[in-house]
Amino acid sequence: xxxxxxxxxxxxxxxxxxxxxxxxxxxxxxxxxxxxxxxxxxxxxxxxxxxxxxxxxxxxxxxxxxxxxxxxxxxxxxxxxxxxxxxxxxxxxxxxxxxxxxxxxxxxxxxxxxxxxxxxxxxxxxxxxxxxxxxxxxxxxxxxxxxxxxxxxxxxxxxxxxxxxxxxxxxxxxxxxxxxxxxxxxxxxxxxxxxxxxxxxxxxxxxxxxxxxxxxxxxxxxxxxxxxxxxxxxxxxxxxxxxxxxxxxxxxxxxxxxxxxxxxxxxxxxxxxxxxxxxxxxxxxxxxxxxxxxxxxxxxxxxxxxxxxxxxxxxxxxxxxxxxxxxxxxxxxxxxxxxxxxxxxxxxxxxxxxxxxxxxxxxxxxxxxxxxxxxxxxxxxxxxxxxxxxxxxxxxxxxxxxxxxxxxxxxxxxxxxxxxxxxxxxxxxxxxxxxxxxxxxxxxxxxxxxxxxxxxxxxxxxxxxxxxxxxxxxxxxxxxxxxxxxxxxxxxxxxxxxxxxxxxxxxxxxxxxxxxxxxxxxxxxxxx
Amino acid sequence: xxxxxxxxxxxxxxxxxxxxxxxxxxxxxxxxxxxxxxxxxxxxxxxxxxxxxxxxxxxxxxxxxxxxxxxxxxxxxxxxxxxxxxxxxxxxxxxxxxxxxxxxxxxxxxxxxxx
Numbered sequence: 001x002x003x004x005x006x007x008x009x010x011x012x013x014x015x016x017x018x019x020x021x022x023x024x025x026x027x028x029x030x031x032x033x034x035x036x037x038x039x040x041x042x043x044x045x046x047x048x049x050x051x052x053x054x055x056x057x058x059x060x061x062x063x064x065x066x067x068x069x070x071x072x073x074x075x076x077x078x079x080x081x082x083x084x085x086x087x088x089x090x091x092x093x094x095x096x097x098x099x100x101x102x103x104x105x106x107x108x109x110x111x112x113x114x115x116x117x118x119x120x121x122x123x124x125x126x127x128x129x130x131x132x133x134x135x136x137x138x139x140x141x142x143x144x145x146x147x148x149x150x151x152x153x154x155x156x157x158x159x160x161x162x163x164x165x166x167x168x169x170x171x172x173x174x175x176x177x178x179x180x181x182x183x184x185x186x187x188x189x190x191x192x193x194x195x196x197x198x199x200x201x202x203x204x205x206x207x208x209x210x211x212x213x214x215x216x217x218x219x220x221x222x223x224x225x226x227x228x229x230x231x232x233x234x235x236x237x238x239x240x241x242x243x244x245x246x247x248x249x250x251x252x253x254x255x256x257x258x259x260x261x262x263x264x265x266x267x268x269x270x271x272x273x274x275x276x277x278x279x280x281x282x283x284x285x286x287x288x289x290x291x292x293x294x295x296x297x298x299x300x301x302x303x304x305x306x307x308x309x310x311x312x313x314x315x316x317x318x319x320x321x322x323x324x325x326x327x328x329x330x331x332x333x334x335x336x337x338x339x340x341x342x343x344x345x346x347x348x349x350x351x352x353x354x355x356x357x358x359x360x361x362x363x364x365x366x367x368x369x370x371x372x373x374x375x376x377x378x379x380x381x382x383x384x385x386x387x388x389x390x391x392x393x394x395x396x397x398x399x400x401x402x403x404x405x406x407x408x409x410x411x412x413x414x415x416x417x418x419x420x421x422x423x424x425x426x427x428x429x430x431x432x433x434x435x436x437x438x439x440x441x442x443x444x445x446x447x448x449x450x451x452x453x454x455x456x457x458x459x460x461x462x463x464x465x466x467x468x469x470x471x472x473x474x475x476x477x478x479x480x481x482x483x484x485x486x487x488x489x490x491x492x493x494x495x496x497x498x499x500x501x502x503x504x505x506x507x508x509x510x511x512x513x514x515x516x517x518x519x520x521x522x523x524x525x526x527x528x
Numbered sequence: 529x530x531x532x533x534x535x536x537x538x539x540x541x542x543x544x545x546x547x548x549x550x551x552x553x554x555x556x557x558x559x560x561x562x563x564x565x566x567x568x569x570x571x572x573x574x575x576x577x578x579x580x581x582x583x584x585x586x587x588x589x590x591x592x593x594x595x596x597x598x599x600x601x602x603x604x605x606x607x608x609x610x611x612x613x614x615x616x617x618x619x620x621x622x623x624x625x626x627x628x629x630x631x632x633x634x635x636x637x638x639x640x641x642x643x
Contacts, residue, residue: 424570431570432561436615439572444627446619447575448556449564450588450612459611463618470622477629 055108056089058120062142063163064099065092099139119143122241126200141165147199148173150241152233153180176229184212202241209238402509405518409479412524416476419469427462436462475524478517550595552623556616559585589616593624 052070059065065088067073072085090106097104100115108116117124119131119139131140142165148154149161154173157164174195181189181198186208188194198205419425425438435454439447450459486505493501512518557575563584564571575585589612590602 424572426570430568431565434561437570438619439570439575440623444623444630445553446555446623447572448554448615448619449561449570449575449585450556450558450615451561452558453560456609456611459615463611463615466618466622470626473626474629477633481633 052089058116059092059096061146061161062120063165064096101135122202128196128200138165141170145169148177150237151199152230152237153177180229180234184208206238402506405509409521412472412475412521413479416472419473427465435459472524475520478520482517552593552627554591554620554623555587556589557585558588588612591620
């Protein structure tokens with residue numbers, strides 16, 4: 001954020017407005033974290049381990065939970081019974097859901113979460129038209145009461161920031177609110193709707209205060225209507241709300257630190273009667289130091305410094321010196337130049353907890369996602385390579401078996417057809433050496449000549465040879481038959497799938513292993 | 529189309545050839561081989577009915593099988609060695625099986641392709 005643009009402002013509310021402008025610039029650059037409003041973002045939030053704590057804190061502030069921290073406990077009446085934290089949480093959620101008009105199932109879904117956002121937080125638009133309906137009266141009164149407490153218009157019941165929504169509390173708080181709005185020249189300030197309009201729209205309230213800031217320069221408690229309004233308390237709450245809205249972690253609007261201690265005022269200043277502003281300011285700064293974690297104090301005080309510089313100019317001459325001394329003492333302790341190590345620690349902390357964390361966290365998540373994707377891709381490539389290798393081995397095996405099959409088939413085919421077209425069959429080339437000769441015409445008529453001098457063994461040998469040859473011929477005819485069928489199929493496949501048909505053919509040939517044709521061919525082949 | 533006519537003619541030729549396959553004749557002769565070998569070649573025509581009958585050749589066994597399964601057998605008088613009978617039977621069996629396959633292949637597939 002460019003802080004140089006903020007420094008020349010006149011009032012500290014102007015500072016806030018200028019901060020707002022600067023933040024808007026940053027917001028456009030998506031630097032500032034947007035609270036989850038979509039279901040997908042909400043699901044991510046739901047998985048956060050602190051989600052239940054956040055919900056419980058809100059329910060407690062709205063008066064639906066009876067203790068600030070979610071812990072299991074023993075119930076005293078009517079009989080001692082152990083109630084788990086889970087059960088307490090569920091009951092508190094159910095009570096809220098019942099008042100907020102959502103299904104009381106004890107489960108914080110997007111609908112319940114959005115209701116909490118609208119009624120509890122300042123960053124979310126509150127649809128008053130909805131909540132002003134009679135059935136939501138109870139929850140709306142609690143939400144109004146909570147805001148009045150936070151803004152300093154209503155007393156904290158029992159010193160706790162916990163809304164009760166009682167009529168008495170609301171009446172008093174709204175009267176103070178109306179009084180302040182009246183000082184800010186708001187029309188019909190006393191109207192209930194006007195008060196709601198401002199306390200549920202912090203931007204509108206801030207702008208109104210900034211615009212009419214001169215009317216609040218008395219810095220004393222306003223005593224109008226229902227009671228005194230702590231203007232300084234209201235302004236510091238407003239400042240804290242704005243800072244909180246702009247992402248300064250650790251700032252809890254309405255939170256009160258320990259009892260005021262002038263730790264930063266020099267002892268010599270004690271006899272000086274402090275103006276309300278000095279008290280409020282010191283109180284605020286002290287609270288600020290309590291609220292804000294030490295690691296981020298330096299960063300936060302940078303903004304506080306800007307506010308203090310401007311505030312001092314608004315004081316009267318009487319207390320200016322005091323404020324100057326306070327500021328000097330405060331700043332000398334708080335705004336010390338950071339060492340390199342401190343700078344690194346702050347940077348680490350901001351990366352860890354600030355809104356910058358979301359950016360870095362986003363980058364980390366993106367890196368992890370990228371790494372995951374890369375790993376997945378590499379795994380896929382590895383798997384693909386492995387499968388490719390397996391495929392290559394399978395293809396090699398198929399091709400080897402197929403070609404072997406084809407080679408054998410072709411030999412059987414050629415030999416078979418050689419015998420098929422060969423009319424004279426004999427064992428030896430010289431006719432007179434043969435015991436048996438066979439002649440076959442084209443129409444399969446056969447003449448068999450058996451030499452009278454042939455022995456039975458010689459004739460059996462011929463018969464055995466003849467049988468083998470016949471197996472080859474039969475196999476050749478079967479293969480020819482199969483080839484014709486495959487040729488027809490190949491033409492059909494090529495018309496449909498092109499060259500891929502050859503692969504299909506190879507696979508079909510491979511699949512032929514174990515078929516009757518293959519067995520016959522094998523039988524024919526082993527006759528050689 | 530001309531090609532179609534050519535193919536049809538070839539189919540007719542095949543069917544005619546197959547017609548000769550309608551019957552199977554196997555004849556087994558015996559005799560001195562020197563009587564039917566001339567110039568290093570076996571004179572098969574001397575075994576045919578219209579061949580040179582002066583040669584010392586005897587028809588021992590003859591079988592004619594029609595396509596409808598009817599069979600006619602000729603067996604010469606006298607004792608016929610078993611191996612002679614086996615040889616003739618083998619020739620008949622293979623010829624019959626051969627003929628069936630050829631008929632199936634030629635008539636079935638080739639005619640089917642031509643349409």
